[in-house]
Amino acid sequence: MEKIIAANVNKWLEGNYDAETKEGIKKLQENDADELADAFYKNLEFGTGGLRGLMGIGTNRINKYTIGMATQGYANYLKKCFSGAISVAVAHDSRNNSRTFAEITANVFAANGIKVFLFESLRPTPELSFAIRHYGCxxxxxxxxxxxxxxxxxxxxxWDDGAQMVAPHDKNVIIEVEKIASVDDVQWSGGEANIEIIGKETDALYLDMVKGLSVYPEVCTAQHDLKIVYTPIHGTGIMLVPDVLKKYGFTNVHVVEAQRTPDGNFPTVNYPNPEEKETMSIGLEQAKKLDADILLGTDPDADRVGIGVKNDKGEWILMNGNQTALLAFNYMIEARKAKGIAAPNDMVIKTIVTTDLIDRIAEQNNVACYNVLTGFKWISSLIAEKEGTENYIIGGEESFGLMIGDKIRDKDAVSAVAIICEMAAYEKNKGRSLFDKLVDLYVQYGFYKESLISITKKGMNGAAEIAAMMEGYRKNPPATINGIAVKYLLDYELQVGKDLVENKEWKITLPKSNVLQFELADGTKISARPSGTEPKIKFYFSVNTTLASAADFHATEKVLDDKIEVIIKEMNL
Known part of the structure; x- marks a missing residue:
C-alpha cells in the first residue's frame, strides 16, 4: 500500500499538474501523512452512477483532474457507441466548485468534438434528465x-434516455474511464465553439411538462390559498419550485428565507438532507408560526423531497420516505380513477426496499406494480422495456424520491412538490389533511411501518468491514429474529431466493446487486444493502399489523416502533 501511495504521489508531483496542486501535496507530506495516504491510496472509482467523494487533492478525491479524466473516458465511449453528431447536456448544483467542475466537463466534451448544452447556472438534476431527452442528446x-x-x-x-446508465453501458464506461492513465490523455480545451448555453427557455419547457402532470388542476384553483412553507436548503430547488407552485395556481407560498440562497457551505445545516429533522427544523418552526398546511424541503440538487404535516393532535411531524411514497402512489392511482382517466394498462414501479403497502394498494385497484433494484435507473429501464404496452404513472423509492410521468427518467423533487401540494389541496377540499389520509390508508390496507439505519465505515478499511458484514449474513443467516422464524432469504447478488423452512430455492430474475433480504414468518422484512456512493451499509426494517380504527393509530404505531427497536438490538446494529 505504501508503494502505491508513493507512486501516485510522485506521479502528481512530476506530472502536468498545476503548481498549486503540487504545493498542496508537499504540505500534506509535511503535515498530514494520514490525509495524504487516504487521498492517494487508490483512484476514486467511477462507479455505475459516476463519481462521488470528498473534494481535494489526490487520486481518491473529487478535483478538476479526476473530473477531467472521467469525462475523457466517457467521451471516448460515446464516440464508440454513436456515429455522426453527438451532443450531451451538462448541469450542476449549488455545491462549492460545482460550476467549475461543470465547465471543465463541458470543455473536455467540446474538445472531443461533442456538442454541449451547458446550463447557464445551477439547475435541479431532474431538469438535466429532461434536457437530455428534449435536445436529443x-x-x-x-x-x-x-x-x-x-x-x-x-x-x-x-445515457440518451435521460436515465443513469444500466448494462452494458454502465460497465463499459467504467472500462473506458479506467483506460485514462494520465492527465495527458485528456483533451482539456480547444472546442469552445461546441458549447451552447441554455437556461430560461429550457426552464419554461420543463415547467410546462410538470404542469401537465396535474390530475385535479381545478382543486388547486379552489384551494389556491393552501398555506405552503418551502425550503430549498441552500440548493437548486429555488430555481424552479416557487415557479412551479405558481404555475399550479398556489398563491400562499412562503420560502424559508434563511435557506433560500444557494450556498455550498450549507450554513444552517450539518447535513443538507430533507430526511433529517435537524435539516428541516427551521422550516418546521416557520410552518408552526404560520400555522401552515404543509412543509416541503428539497435537497441541494432537488431530486429528493421531505414533507412535514400536522398530525391528529396538531403536532408537526416529518413523514418518512415510505409514507410520502405511499401517499403519492395512492393519489396517482385513486385520483386518476376518480377523474375517469385511469387506463387498464396503468403501471407503477417501486424498489425492493420500499414499503410493500404500495403493492397491496396497487393490487386492490387492479394496477400492475413492479419491484426493481434500488435506484431510479432501474425504474427507468423498466419503463423503456414496457413502453408501448403499459402506461407508466409513477415510480419511487423510500429514500424520498419520486418520478411522476415518463418525460424525465430520474427522481424529481420539483414535480413531486407540485403533486404533493395538489394532494394536500385534494384532501383539504374534503376538509381533511394528508395525515388523515395516511391513517385511513393504514386502516383500509394494513399498518406498515418502516425504519432505516445507516452504519458508516470510513477510511481505507471501511469497504472491507462492510463486505465482511454482508458475507457473514450471506453465509450464516439467522434462523430466527425477535423469536420469529426467518422464512425466506433473498440474495440478489447470487440471484437466489431460499425458503429456509422448507429448504427450497428459486432464481431471482432481477440483475445482480449486493442486497440481502430476510422475510420473517409474520411478514416482517429486513434488508441489508451497502451504499453504492458512500462508505455506508444500510439496514431497512418493515413490520406490519392491522389497524382497527384511526383512534388506535398511536398505540399501534408504538407497538410497531418497539418491535423494530427490539430487532435492531437483537441484530447488534
Missing amino acids: KGGVVCTASHNPKEYNGYKAY
Whole structure:
C-alpha cells in the first residue's frame, strides 16, 4: 500500500499538474501523512452512477483532474457507441466548485468534438434528465453530490434516455474511464465553439411538462390559498419550485428565507438532507408560526423531497420516505380513477426496499406494480422495456424520491412538490389533511411501518468491514429474529431466493446487486444493502399489523416502533 501511495504521489508531483496542486501535496507530506495516504491510496472509482467523494487533492478525491479524466473516458465511449453528431447536456448544483467542475466537463466534451448544452447556472438534476431527452442528446452529466455534506461533490453520468446508465453501458464506461492513465490523455480545451448555453427557455419547457402532470388542476384553483412553507436548503430547488407552485395556481407560498440562497457551505445545516429533522427544523418552526398546511424541503440538487404535516393532535411531524411514497402512489392511482382517466394498462414501479403497502394498494385497484433494484435507473429501464404496452404513472423509492410521468427518467423533487401540494389541496377540499389520509390508508390496507439505519465505515478499511458484514449474513443467516422464524432469504447478488423452512430455492430474475433480504414468518422484512456512493451499509426494517380504527393509530404505531427497536438490538446494529 505504501508503494502505491508513493507512486501516485510522485506521479502528481512530476506530472502536468498545476503548481498549486503540487504545493498542496508537499504540505500534506509535511503535515498530514494520514490525509495524504487516504487521498492517494487508490483512484476514486467511477462507479455505475459516476463519481462521488470528498473534494481535494489526490487520486481518491473529487478535483478538476479526476473530473477531467472521467469525462475523457466517457467521451471516448460515446464516440464508440454513436456515429455522426453527438451532443450531451451538462448541469450542476449549488455545491462549492460545482460550476467549475461543470465547465471543465463541458470543455473536455467540446474538445472531443461533442456538442454541449451547458446550463447557464445551477439547475435541479431532474431538469438535466429532461434536457437530455428534449435536445436529443446521447448523454449528460450533472455535477452534484446530492444530499451529502459540504465536503463532498460528485459527477452523475446519464445515457440518451435521460436515465443513469444500466448494462452494458454502465460497465463499459467504467472500462473506458479506467483506460485514462494520465492527465495527458485528456483533451482539456480547444472546442469552445461546441458549447451552447441554455437556461430560461429550457426552464419554461420543463415547467410546462410538470404542469401537465396535474390530475385535479381545478382543486388547486379552489384551494389556491393552501398555506405552503418551502425550503430549498441552500440548493437548486429555488430555481424552479416557487415557479412551479405558481404555475399550479398556489398563491400562499412562503420560502424559508434563511435557506433560500444557494450556498455550498450549507450554513444552517450539518447535513443538507430533507430526511433529517435537524435539516428541516427551521422550516418546521416557520410552518408552526404560520400555522401552515404543509412543509416541503428539497435537497441541494432537488431530486429528493421531505414533507412535514400536522398530525391528529396538531403536532408537526416529518413523514418518512415510505409514507410520502405511499401517499403519492395512492393519489396517482385513486385520483386518476376518480377523474375517469385511469387506463387498464396503468403501471407503477417501486424498489425492493420500499414499503410493500404500495403493492397491496396497487393490487386492490387492479394496477400492475413492479419491484426493481434500488435506484431510479432501474425504474427507468423498466419503463423503456414496457413502453408501448403499459402506461407508466409513477415510480419511487423510500429514500424520498419520486418520478411522476415518463418525460424525465430520474427522481424529481420539483414535480413531486407540485403533486404533493395538489394532494394536500385534494384532501383539504374534503376538509381533511394528508395525515388523515395516511391513517385511513393504514386502516383500509394494513399498518406498515418502516425504519432505516445507516452504519458508516470510513477510511481505507471501511469497504472491507462492510463486505465482511454482508458475507457473514450471506453465509450464516439467522434462523430466527425477535423469536420469529426467518422464512425466506433473498440474495440478489447470487440471484437466489431460499425458503429456509422448507429448504427450497428459486432464481431471482432481477440483475445482480449486493442486497440481502430476510422475510420473517409474520411478514416482517429486513434488508441489508451497502451504499453504492458512500462508505455506508444500510439496514431497512418493515413490520406490519392491522389497524382497527384511526383512534388506535398511536398505540399501534408504538407497538410497531418497539418491535423494530427490539430487532435492531437483537441484530447488534
